[in-house]
Amino acid sequence: MTDNLLLQAILVALVAFFGYMHSYMGSTMWNRPIIVSALTGLVLGDLKTGIMVGATLELVFLGAVPIGASNPPDMTSGSIIGTAFVVLAHEPVAASVALAVPVATLVLLFDNLQMTFVLTWAAHIADKYAAQGDYKKVEWVARIAGIGNKVVLAVIVGVSFYLGIPVIKDVLAVIPDWIITGMDVAAGIIPAIGFAMLARMIVTKEMSAFLLAGFLAAAYLNISVLGVALFGVVIALVVYYGSKNKQANEAEVTVDDNEF
Amino acid sequence: MTTNSKNTISPESKITKRDFWKVFTRSCTLDSAWNYERQQHLMYCYMMIPVLKRVYGDDKEKMAAALQRHMEFMACTPHIVTLLCGITGAMEEENAKNPNFDATSISAVRTSLMGPMAGVGDSFFWGTLLTIAVGIGVSFAKEGSILGPILFLAIINVPGFAARFYCLKAGFGYGVRFFSDMSATGVIEKITKAVSIVGLMAIGAMVATQVSFSITYKIGVVSGAGEPIQNYIDQIMPAFMPLVLFGVMYWLLGKNIKTTWILVAVIIISCLGVFLGILG
Numbered sequence: 001m002t003d004n005l006l007l008q009a010i011l012v013a014l015v016a017f018f019g020y021m022h023s024y025m026g027s028t029m030w031n032r033p034i035i036v037s038a039l040t041g042l043v044l045g046d047l048k049t050g051i052m053v054g055a056t057l058e059l060v061f062l063g064a065v066p067i068g069a070s071n072p073p074d075m076t077s078g079s080i081i082g083t084a085f086v087v088l089a090h091e092p093v094a095a096s097v098a099l100a101v102p103v104a105t106l107v108l109l110f111d112n113l114q115m116t117f118v119l120t121w122a123a124h125i126a127d128k129y130a131a132q133g134d135y136k137k138v139e140w141v142a143r144i145a146g147i148g149n150k151v152v153l154a155v156i157v158g159v160s161f162y163l164g165i166p167v168i169k170d171v172l173a174v175i176p177d178w179i180i181t182g183m184d185v186a187a188g189i190i191p192a193i194g195f196a197m198l199a200r201m202i203v204t205k206e207m208s209a210f211l212l213a214g215f216l217a218a219a220y221l222n223i224s225v226l227g228v229a230l231f232g233v234v235i236a237l238v239v240y241y242g243s244k245n246k247q248a249n250e251a252e253v254t255v256d257d258n259e260f
Numbered sequence: 261m262t263t264n265s266k267n268t269i270s271p272e273s274k275i276t277k278r279d280f281w282k283v284f285t286r287s288c289t290l291d292s293a294w295n296y297e298r299q300q301h302l303m304y305c306y307m308m309i310p311v312l313k314r315v316y317g318d319d320k321e322k323m324a325a326a327l328q329r330h331m332e333f334m335a336c337t338p339h340i341v342t343l344l345c346g347i348t349g350a351m352e353e354e355n356a357k358n359p360n361f362d363a364t365s366i367s368a369v370r371t372s373l374m375g376p377m378a379g380v381g382d383s384f385f386w387g388t389l390l391t392i393a394v395g396i397g398v399s400f401a402k403e404g405s406i407l408g409p410i411l412f413l414a415i416i417n418v419p420g421f422a423a424r425f426y427c428l429k430a431g432f433g434y435g436v437r438f439f440s441d442m443s444a445t446g447v448i449e450k451i452t453k454a455v456s457i458v459g460l461m462a463i464g465a466m467v468a469t470q471v472s473f474s475i476t477y478k479i480g481v482v483s484g485a486g487e488p489i490q491n492y493i494d495q496i497m498p499a500f501m502p503l504v505l506f507g508v509m510y511w512l513l514g515k516n517i518k519t520t521w522i523l524v525a526v527i528i529i530s531c532l533g534v535f536l537g538i539l540g
Contacts, residue, residue: 035413142303146293
């Protein structure tokens with residue numbers, strides 16, 4: 001689309017801003033790799049590669065969810081930089097993993113500083129106005145804090161892109177082949193971590209059969225994930241309405257731990 | 261609120277439909293100023309302001325007390341937090357009307373409901389629904405299809421915004437009773453269970469289709485002419501290695517090993533495996 005590095009950096013920063021704004025616009029999860037990688041591909045002139053990198057990184061970051069007080073690696077920045085590199089340097093899709101994971105980890109460190117000091121400081125300012133009953137000022141602090149931290153992160157992504165991409169090319173040129181292939185192998189294994197984390201969140205003993213059913217349907221019958229999920233909907237409906245009718249029999253409540 | 265011809269959400273309420281939509285819009289920002297001290301509190305307060313403004317008007321003192329109340333710690337699932345907004349909003353209005361109302365009960369309700377709500381909501385939205393969306397989205401995106409990102413967004417956000425809307429409506433409508441009624445009749449558990457089935461089946465299918473691992477090391481009598489070990493493994497069962505890997509990860513996570521370390525170990529083992537010619 002354009003070879004102007006500065007213009008590309010600005011576009012990339014805008015993609016990052018859009019991604020980060022997900023938490024200001026409904027927690028839509030468009031900060032996730034499958035979306036921001038596609039958008040990065042789009043602004044850098046290769047949508048298709050962007051989407052494919054997004055699929056790979058989405059699985060790598062699958063377990064990265066903000067639950068309770070734990071914050072996952074910053075997959076937005078990682079995905080954008082990783083995708084930009086693959087698209088611009090015409091590297092294989094798996095090379096994005098080598099870049100995305102360290103970038104995501106570094107940016108989380110920075111974001112943690114914001115969430116520990118800057119946003120807490122903003123909250124204390126809002127406290128002061130709240131005590132005075134000045135809701136208008138509380139509103140403004142909230143808006144500036146909510147959007148401001150995203151502007152900061154987007155600028156970081158844009159600057160890292162501008163400074164980093166030329167350097168990264170040189171660095172990766174001296175990395176031996178077996179590490180690049182190794183990342184490819186790792187990208188095939190890493191999704192298993194995310195799946196296991198998700199399974200741990202959802203599974204109970206009585207439910208584990210459904211996990212196996214989904215596996216077997218895909219492995220032996222070659223049904224796509226969408227197909228398996230749709231069969232899952234059918235079974236879920238049967239179970240839901242089935243349990244509605246025999247509610248009277250459910251006097252005894254079984255307590256289930258979350259272990260196999 | 262649908263049968264009401266006036267512009268308030270119910271005949272006995274001062275809160276207007278416009279306020280309702282303002283709270284709805286502002287609820288979208290809940291996670292945006294997250295901090296380690298009180299998590300989502302700032303945006304929760306922001307979200308409540310349209311209601312507080314309506315019910316307290318120019319009463320600075322009561323407004324200050326209410327603002328401070330909602331600046332307290334908040335941790336809830338953004339997609340369903342509106343239920344809590346509705347409930348506490350209805351209570352704030354009661355507090356403005358009724359001089360005998362104990363305002364500390366608002367804080368109490370806020371504190372006691374956010375935990376259980378987050379328990380249900382987090383595992384639903386960040387767990388099950390995300391799993392299904394990723395599973396379906398990635399299966400298309402892998403081929404470079406634009407349907408991948410589009411389906412992903414639709415699967416997350418159609419239920420997300422619907423939940424946001426109905427929770428706010430229910431919150432204002434039923435007040436405090438809503439959540440306890442729902443849990444008492446077991447509706448939440450049943451919905452959770454039904455959706456978990458879909459999620460687990462999607463995980464199973466993803467393990468089979470989206471984890472890849474093969475041992476390329478060849479065994480045979482004549483060196484260089486043997487068969488890769490993988491060919492033997494494939495005869496046992498399709499996607500056997502992915503299932504084994506999934507089991508290993510599941511087990512490791514149960515040992516409370518940090519994910520980052522597992523990730524690092526996977527990368528190192530993969531690189532070494534390629535270096536030694538076992539994987540590739």
